[in-house]
Amino acid sequence: MKTTNNNLTSKTDFIRQKITADLATNKNQAQVITRFPPEPNGYLHIGHAKSICLNFGIVSEYQSGKCYLRFDDTNPSKENIEYIEAIKNDVHWLGYDWKDNLRHTSDYFQQLYDYAIALIKMDKAYICSLTTEEMKEYRGTLQKPGKNSPDRNRSIAENINLFERMQAGEFEDGKLVLRAKIDMGSPNINMRDPIIYRIKKLSHPMTGDNWSIYPMYDFAHCLSDSIEDITHSLCTLEFEDHRPLYDWFLDTLNTPKHPQQIEFARLSLNFTVMSKRKLHELVENNHVNGWNDPRMPTLIGMRRRGYTPASIRDFCDRIGLTKNDTQIEVGVLENCIRGDLETKALRVLVVLKPLRVVIENYPEAQVEYLDAPYHPKDASMGSRQLPFSRVLYIEQDDFMENPPKKFFRLGPGREVRLRYAYFLTCQSVVKDETGQVVELRCTYDPQTKGGITPPDGRKVKGTIHWVAANHAITAEIRLYDRLFNNPNPGAGNLDFKEALNPNSIKVLNNCQLEPSLKTAELEKSYQFERTGYFCLDNIDSSPEKLVFNRTVTLRDSWAKKSK
Ligand code: ATP
Ligand code: MG
Numbered sequence: 001m002k003t004t005n006n007n008l009t010s011k012t013d014f015i016r017q018k019i020t021a022d023l024a025t026n027k028n029q030a031q032v033i034t035r036f037p038p039e040p041n042g043y044l045h046i047g048h049a050k051s052i053c054l055n056f057g058i059v060s061e062y063q064s065g066k067c068y069l070r071f072d073d074t075n076p077s078k079e080n081i082e083y084i085e086a087i088k089n090d091v092h093w094l095g096y097d098w099k100d101n102l103r104h105t106s107d108y109f110q111q112l113y114d115y116a117i118a119l120i121k122m123d124k125a126y127i128c129s130l131t132t133e134e135m136k137e138y139r140g141t142l143q144k145p146g147k148n149s150p151d152r153n154r155s156i157a158e159n160i161n162l163f164e165r166m167q168a169g170e171f172e173d174g175k176l177v178l179r180a181k182i183d184m185g186s187p188n189i190n191m192r193d194p195i196i197y198r199i200k201k202l203s204h205p206m207t208g209d210n211w212s213i214y215p216m217y218d219f220a221h222c223l224s225d226s227i228e229d230i231t232h233s234l235c236t237l238e239f240e241d242h243r244p245l246y247d248w249f250l251d252t253l254n255t256p257k258h259p260q261q262i263e264f265a266r267l268s269l270n271f272t273v274m275s276k277r278k279l280h281e282l283v284e285n286n287h288v289n290g291w292n293d294p295r296m297p298t299l300i301g302m303r304r305r306g307y308t309p310a311s312i313r314d315f316c317d318r319i320g321l322t323k324n325d326t327q328i329e330v331g332v333l334e335n336c337i338r339g340d341l342e343t344k345a346l347r348v349l350v351v352l353k354p355l356r357v358v359i360e361n362y363p364e365a366q367v368e369y370l371d372a373p374y375h376p377k378d379a380s381m382g383s384r385q386l387p388f389s390r391v392l393y394i395e396q397d398d399f400m401e402n403p404p405k406k407f408f409r410l411g412p413g414r415e416v417r418l419r420y421a422y423f424l425t426c427q428s429v430v431k432d433e434t435g436q437v438v439e440l441r442c443t444y445d446p447q448t449k450g451g452i453t454p455p456d457g458r459k460v461k462g463t464i465h466w467v468a469a470n471h472a473i474t475a476e477i478r479l480y481d482r483l484f485n486n487p488n489p490g491a492g493n494l495d496f497k498e499a500l501n502p503n504s505i506k507v508l509n510n511c512q513l514e515p516s517l518k519t520a521e522l523e524k525s526y527q528f529e530r531t532g533y534f535c536l537d538n539i540d541s542s543p544e545k546l547v548f549n550r551t552v553t554l555r556d557s558w559a560k561k562s563k
Helices: 014-024 046-061 081-094 105-121 132-139 156-167 217-227 237-252 276-284 299-305 309-319 330-344 446-451 515-519 557-562
Strands: 032-036 065-071 102-104 125-128 177-180 195-199 213-215 232-236 260-264 346-348 354-359 368-373 383-388 391-395 415-418 423-431 437-445 466-468 473-480 505-513 525-528 532-536 547-552
Touching: 014 032, 014 046, 014 232, 014 260, 032 046, 032 232, 046 065, 046 081, 046 232, 046 299, 046 309, 065 081, 065 105, 081 299, 081 309, 102 105, 105 125, 105 156, 105 177, 105 195, 105 213, 105 217, 125 156, 156 177, 156 195, 156 213, 177 237, 195 217, 213 217, 217 237, 232 237, 237 260, 299 547, 309 330, 330 525, 330 532, 330 547, 354 505, 368 446, 383 466, 415 446, 437 446, 473 515
Parallel strands: 032 065, 065 102, 232 260, 346 525, 354 437, 473 547
Antiparallel strands: 125 177, 177 195, 195 213, 354 391, 368 383, 391 466, 415 423, 423 437, 473 505, 525 532, 532 547
């Protein structure tokens, strides 16, 4: 057995095992050629990322590989250029490159047409005039075999003539179809004389008005794989039952190449819907604000929310590849982004819901600048000078008028540490006419500068964040929760829209940011200490009005305790 040394993979899933074994026996001239074949009828979602990471990932692990990005553009009624461009952007953003291996199924329309003619000439395909309803009835069911179409014995010459006239535009949509002649009694419904061409008098984004007929997915897909010399055609489990049909097309047409199809489980995430039909519905009925809504499982939405390409690739690695459908917890995805941002995100101070604090023993006009590192464990990330003065904002949630014993934050008479600053004691509260606390009157201990323990050895348990009122920047912050409040939206007979979470977005308008965030950058993540990871919104934010999205929360021990 000849062994190759072009295997760099450290992963051992069943697909890589198979590829490694094929390389070892020099199958396919020791090459690995894969493809990612999206239909440009919507934006890519996290499920597609699994397929992208697999197909593009594998060829980078085996040195002799390439991966095509192939747009499966066989249905011009649903596809458009907007989606094509968006898909290309998303693949690049994820960190993959198709180099010069960009293709469209429409590039092969002439070859596919020639293959169809070849089938007709072999008496392996015929033109059928049954209506959609009749076709359905003739197809049979899982329990009942199908019936032959009355057109099944049409002569080859007549089939050719009709097929050519279909393409010439003589018939209206739906009047005639071309079907493969296989076996109406097959237990596999896919083999019951499937349609391979239908009439669609539509302009196509790539081929314009050249075609009045378009190939069906099952016909076009396996032949496109073969035309591209795909060695391993990796697809999701629902195509397992289509494999015999693909084999039939490839064997009957005796194509030069016969790619090997290997199926794996599609990604499904709890609290999420992933089918493009459902995502379209969410967008079209304004349940979300477009495909790039940060609550969407689309890559463009996740990017806007602050997910990084590295976190998504890590997620795809962690979930691995299996042969059985399981639902992954969305918490796994959230942990991946936390894991990535833990080391990358600058730590900054931001008050989401401000409560005014006046430090009575701090001089009126004084401003101090306190050194604060951007990352507690990584000095290379630098530091900034935080202004500190008499009037501050702290988080409303960090104060309770009648706190329970275990609440280690601020309450009347209680003392906390202000992050990077001083110890602070609440002396009294100021209320408005409705009885709501609007201001805290406090004192600070000048001997605790930098948050150090004072000479008397006094300890405090809680450290809270703050910003100086006169220096703070006001911003809008959007907090997201799961889009659905049912782990399995649409399970059973329920309409998935019934499971929409009415509180999936909360907009806070009066958030107070430390001044360094004036120069916050797009596509960069920040940890707002104690409240989560955030990024600038890449659509709505402007220098005049900063808008941040919360990517993900930090783990909150208080929230757990209060449960
Ligand atoms: P949907 O069912 O959401 O409309 P699709 O499978 O029709 O998705 P395509 O554009 O045809 O979408 O998918 C392109 C590729 O991505 C296919 O090879 C498909 O198997 C893969 N893919 C789609 N959804 C998932 C998923 N949830 N998990 C893994 N791979 C997926
Ligand atoms: Mg599809």
